[in-house]
Amino acid sequence: MVNFTILAGGFSTFIATYVFDSDASTLSLTQQTETGPSPSWIASHPTNLSILYAVNELNPGGNLQSFTVDSTGGLQNIDNVTTGGNGPTFTVMLSTGEVTAMNFGSPNCSFVATDPNDPLRFERDSPVISFPIPDGAPSNPHMSLEVNDEVLVPDLGGDKIWRIARDGAPGNFKVQGQIDIDQGAGPRHIAVLDNILFTVHEKTSTLTAQAIPAAPNGTTFPLIANVSIIPEDALPGSQFAAAEILISTPTDAFPNPLIYVSNRNISPNVTDPRGDTIAIFEFVSGAADAQAAGNTRRMLRRPSRSRPNKGGNGQGAGAGAGAGADTAAPASGQLNLLAQVPTGLQQIRSMALGRVDDGGDEFIIAGANTVGGVAVFQRVDGGRNLTLVARNEDLQNRTSFVFVEQ
Numbered sequence: 001m002v003n004f005t006i007l008a009g010g011f012s013t014f015i016a017t018y019v020f021d022s023d024a025s026t027l028s029l030t031q032q033t034e035t036g037p038s039p040s041w042i043a044s045h046p047t048n049l050s051i052l053y054a055v056n057e058l059n060p061g062g063n064l065q066s067f068t069v070d071s072t073g074g075l076q077n078i079d080n081v082t083t084g085g086n087g088p089t090f091t092v093m094l095s096t097g098e099v100t101a102m103n104f105g106s107p108n109c110s111f112v113a114t115d116p117n118d119p120l121r122f123e124r125d126s127p128v129i130s131f132p133i134p135d136g137a138p139s140n141p142h143m144s145l146e147v148n149d150e151v152l153v154p155d156l157g158g159d160k161i162w163r164i165a166r167d168g169a170p171g172n173f174k175v176q177g178q179i180d181i182d183q184g185a186g187p188r189h190i191a192v193l194d195n196i197l198f199t200v201h202e203k204t205s206t207l208t209a210q211a212i213p214a215a216p217n218g219t220t221f222p223l224i225a226n227v228s229i230i231p232e233d234a235l236p237g238s239q240f241a242a243a244e245i246l247i248s249t250p251t252d253a254f255p256n257p258l259i260y261v262s263n264r265n266i267s268p269n270v271t272d273p274r275g276d277t278i279a280i281f282e283f284v285s286g287a288a289d290a291q292a293a294g295n296t297r298r299m300l301r302r303p304s305r306s307r308p309n310k311g312g313n314g315q316g317a318g319a320g321a322g323a324g325a326d327t328a329a330p331a332s333g334q335l336n337l338l339a340q341v342p343t344g345l346q347q348i349r350s351m352a353l354g355r356v357d358d359g360g361d362e363f364i365i366a367g368a369n370t371v372g373g374v375a376v377f378q379r380v381d382g383g384r385n386l387t388l389v390a391r392n393e394d395l396q397n398r399t400s401f402v403f404v405e406q
Contacts, residue, residue, distance in 0.1 A: 107139030126171030367398030
């Protein structure tokens with residue numbers, strides 16, 4: 001029997017623990033650990049799966065928390081610190097020991113240093129980083145991704161990818177440039193593979209690919225590819241807001257890196273009983289002419305590693321810092337849609353790949369923010385499609401996931 005322990009954050013007062021039995025195809029809710037309000041995003045320590053970080057997505061205010069994780073997936077809160085802003089939606093630990101907090105409800109973010117001898121303990125002197133936006137202009141940072149020696153932060157409201165660099169002592173950072181995004185696109189989450197920045201845009205429900213210019217500067221290269229992720233058979237009146245992106249790590253079982261993005265139908269009036277879809281794409285470099293011909297159907301405007309380490313959050317090749325950033329990026333390419341997989345989940349805010357080191361990357365877990373519970377899908381056909389293997393509807397509003405020990 002192969003059991004995977006999975007932690008799930010959400011808009012509640014607890015983090016849930018699930019056990020997925022891949023042989024029996026069952027997903028069981030085993031624990032609920034009280035954490036305080038809205039632990040909406042959780043992330044493992046990059047090398048120690050017994051340490052977990054979480055945000056309390058409050059507005060006004062917001063907190064960052066640390067926990068120990070025991071062998072059953074139970075949690076104990078160790079430390080808490082303010083994020084210095086409102087409504088933090090994302091956290092991850094950097095290779096240099098800071099834990100990020102993206103304050104969606106205010107135009108700033110924090111990179112909170114931890115005790116060099118105890119990553120469960122937060123320092124209290126890490127300054128808040130404000131973004132250089134005009135007074136009154138929107139700014140809603142939604143994620144952070146370490147890429148080589150900088151951190152990229154997609155700003156959903158500001159239509160920019162901020163480029164942030166270290167600036168002295170631990171916890172001190174500065175904005176060193178930006179990548180401009182088309183106005184109104186709403187960049188939400190990103191992934192990087194071979195120096196190509198893949199961005200899922202909430203407001204247009206599109207997936208784009210572009211090369212990353214050398215830092216530091218404000219240069220923006222033209223888009224290599226730009227496609228809609230909305231299913232062609234979406235019900236009339238649906239209102240989509242794209243949410244998550246994952247890129248799988250190549251392995252013998254899954255040799256090609258594939259891109260998984262989640263659709264969210266947020267219409268208050270139209271609900272598709274099939275649920276939202278996970279769209280699967282493959283990026284083929286050097287195929288500009290093929291893209292022009294093939295995409296007419298729906299064309300709309302973490303430390304570097306080849307495999308995630310044991311503490312990875314199941315986000316695949318694109319989640320690590322650098323992810324091949326020393327490789328020259330192609331000047332052209334094509335995003336090919338491989339599948340649109342209905343999930344039975346309403347409003348997928350997040351999903352996660354299992355870890356490569358224990359074979360968990362055969363599976364993707366996703367959760368409904370409203371109706372449908374939590375579902376586990378098996379990657380089939382080399383990852384080019386998904387099959388539902390288990391579902392648990394004991395809880396709703398599970399909005400982030402971490403695979404821990406088996």
